[in-house]
Amino acid sequence: MRSPLRFSPSPDSPNLFARKEERRVTHWTTALGEPPATHGERLAGFDGVTLRHFDPGRSKLAAGLANGWEGPLPTSGERWLYLGAAAGTTTSHVADMVGAGGVVYAMERSLRPFLRLLTLSERYPNILPVLGDARRPLDYLGSVPPVDGVYVDVAQPDQVELALDNARTFLVSGGRLLLALKTASMGRSRNAPEHLASATSALGNGFDLFRPVDLAPFHRRHYLLGGEATRALFREPAGTPAGARPTDRRAARRS
Amino acid sequence: MAPAVLLRGGDRLFGLSPEFKVSVSTSLGANAERSAERWAEEGTVVLPAEIARWVNGAGIRAALAAPEPRLKDALAALGIAVVALPLSELRRAHAAIPRAPPAAQRDFLIELARCEAAMAISSPVEALISLAREEARLERALGRERSAASEFVTGNSPALLRHDELGQRFLTEFEEHHRAVSAELERSAGEVVPNLSELLGGRLAAQLVSSAGGIAPLARMSASRLQLLGARRRPSEGHGPRFGLLYRSPRLADLPTSRWAAYARSVAALSVIAARADGITHGRIGSALVARRDRRFDELRRRGR
Numbered sequence: 001m002r003s004p005l006r007f008s009p010s011p012d013s014p015n016l017f018a019r020k021e022e023r024r025v026t027h028w029t030t031a032l033g034e035p036p037a038t039h040g041e042r043l044a045g046f047d048g049v050t051l052r053h054f055d056p057g058r059s060k061l062a063a064g065l066a067n068g069w070e071g072p073l074p075t076s077g078e079r080w081l082y083l084g085a086a087a088g089t090t091t092s093h094v095a096d097m098v099g100a101g102g103v104v105y106a107m108e109r110s111l112r113p114f115l116r117l118l119t120l121s122e123r124y125p126n127i128l129p130v131l132g133d134a135r136r137p138l139d140y141l142g143s144v145p146p147v148d149g150v151y152v153d154v155a156q157p158d159q160v161e162l163a164l165d166n167a168r169t170f171l172v173s174g175g176r177l178l179l180a181l182k183t184a185s186m187g188r189s190r191n192a193p194e195h196l197a198s199a200t201s202a203l204g205n206g207f208d209l210f211r212p213v214d215l216a217p218f219h220r221r222h223y224l225l226g227g228e229a230t231r232a233l234f235r236e237p238a239g240t241p242a243g244a245r246p247t248d249r250r251a252a253r254r255s
Numbered sequence: 256m257a258p259a260v261l262l263r264g265g266d267r268l269f270g271l272s273p274e275f276k277v278s279v280s281t282s283l284g285a286n287a288e289r290s291a292e293r294w295a296e297e298g299t300v301v302l303p304a305e306i307a308r309w310v311n312g313a314g315i316r317a318a319l320a321a322p323e324p325r326l327k328d329a330l331a332a333l334g335i336a337v338v339a340l341p342l343s344e345l346r347r348a349h350a351a352i353p354r355a356p357p358a359a360q361r362d363f364l365i366e367l368a369r370c371e372a373a374m375a376i377s378s379p380v381e382a383l384i385s386l387a388r389e390e391a392r393l394e395r396a397l398g399r400e401r402s403a404a405s406e407f408v409t410g411n412s413p414a415l416l417r418h419d420e421l422g423q424r425f426l427t428e429f430e431e432h433h434r435a436v437s438a439e440l441e442r443s444a445g446e447v448v449p450n451l452s453e454l455l456g457g458r459l460a461a462q463l464v465s466s467a468g469g470i471a472p473l474a475r476m477s478a479s480r481l482q483l484l485g486a487r488r489r490p491s492e493g494h495g496p497r498f499g500l501l502y503r504s505p506r507l508a509d510l511p512t513s514r515w516a517a518y519a520r521s522v523a524a525l526s527v528i529a530a531r532a533d534g535i536t537h538g539r540i541g542s543a544l545v546a547r548r549d550r551r552f553d554e555l556r557r558r559g560r
């Protein structure tokens with residue numbers, strides 16, 4: 001006979017559960033939406049709540065968990081800003097993790113995925129959709145309050161600068177950053193580990209970083225990075241007001 | 256001294272004193288829906304009376320910061336220049352404004368998202384992109400259906416023959432629908448990107464716009480990048496792809512394959528010029544570009560393999 005399914009809550013995030021299966025550990029989040037499933041994922045009942053499978057093949061954060069990510073995670077009651085929400089697959093799991101007392105501000109730039117995100121947020125009580133360009137944080141300053149965490153998954157060449165800019169603008173002091181780094185977006189002149197090294201050194205000043213996790217085999221040439229903001233993050237970057245740095249414009253042209 | 260700051264927090268506007276105390280606050284509209292419409296409206300936001308009075312108040316005009324671009328524009332429309340806010344002060348001001356409860360914030364943001372999405376979809380470029388994607392999807396589906404139909408075995412079984420007949424009828428209707436969508440796509444492309452359509456045909460022009468995500472990104476693109484738009488493989492030295500969508504350039508198939516890459520390079524260069532005319536200068540240069548394209552075609556054909 002099969003032993004009963006055993007889910008154990010994560011010590012870092014009470015709405016996140018791990019389950020030991022035969023050869024691997026799977027992750028699950030407490031479903032908040034109604035109806036619960038958002039993209040055809042597996043569901044399971046546990047202790048009177050519905051859990052949704054957090055699929056590492058479809059989500060970089062889930063892949064990070066599967067590969068042993070030890071850094072910060074969204075947790076109950078927090079506010080997160082999610083950049084590059086697309087249709088909201090991972091976003092919905094982040095929304096589960098922050099729970100009914102938390103909020104996820106889900107930013108997306110392109111219209112088509114945003115329309116699906118909008119439909120999702122109509123049935124998810126704590127997903128707040130924001131249409132806009134993550135390169136211009138001041139455009140949505142009025143829609144997004146200071147947040148406990150910033151999650152970045154935009155797959156753009158300037159993803160690191162964009163993450164820093166948003167973190168500087170929106171993070172509360174001591175807030176956290178999670179960055180799904182896609183090295184394939186950063187050009188072919190350097191290989192993936194070199195891109196990772198340049199990203200960690202660019203972030204290293206403003207954040208106490210945790211050990212980055214390679215997301216293979218789920219997502220090749222991707223890494224999950226993140227950590228807690230240090231005081232240095234909020235120090236004035238040599239005389240230029242936020243959002244007006246020349247890199248912003250150069251990056252915008254490149255895309 | 257720090258400047259006074261004008262900020263939005265959801266559907267409310269806040270005027271903050273130089274000590275970052277809220278000195279005036281008012282909502283953009285009577286309810287979430289009205290506020291969202293006001294904020295999303297094209298053109299300049301009209302500042303509510305209380306805010307306009309506060310802005311005009313003594314001493315404040317000397318140093319006023321409004322970090323959000325739309326508010327900056329609204330002030331510019333009143334002839335008021337704003338000063339930039341250093342990061343630390345921006346963060347303090349942002350943290351100082353009170354926030355509505357999450358449910359009210361959500362109502363406003365969902366309304367705002369609806370307004371902005373509706374505005375974006377109603378633009379001719381977005382309509383063109385939607386049509387281009389739909390046409391591409393139909394074409395793929397039609398290919399699948401055609402090959403399925405050609406493999407269908409009937410023998411002389413009446414049941415299967417009847418089924419085949421129904422299948423043929425479906426295919427004919429499907430083809431008709433595809434033709435109608437293609438015609439609409441051609442028409443729309445001719446209006447939105449006339450120069451590019453003249454050079455490449457409406458369908459290919461629309462696909463380039465769709466792949467770039469708009470006319471502006473296409474007009475900003477380098478010719479080498481445009482040449483590879485829609486390519487499945489990645490560019491890399493020596494053995495990268497030579498073209499993506501431009502594989503379907505007019506007349507390309509009439510050249511020897513050894514000349515395709517050279518032709519695609521020229522067509523890409525002309526396409527960028529066409530896209531700039533369509534997106535920026537709005538001149539009509541299509542026929543001149545077609546003439547240049549055809550000259551290049553003749554040259555390449557003469558040189559043969």
Ligand SMILES: C[S@@+](CC[C@H](N)C(=O)[O-])C[C@H]1O[C@@H](n2cnc3c(N)ncnc32)[C@H](O)[C@@H]1O
Pocket residue numbers: 058059060083084085086087088089090091107108109110113132133134135153154155156
């Ligand atoms: C890899 S997908 C994100 C997938 C999603 N995070 C998930 O796991 O479900 C990257 C998304 O970022 C969006 N994006 C790219 N550049 C952006 C920008 N500057 N601002 C906002 N979104 C952007 C893209 O439109 C795309 O939907």
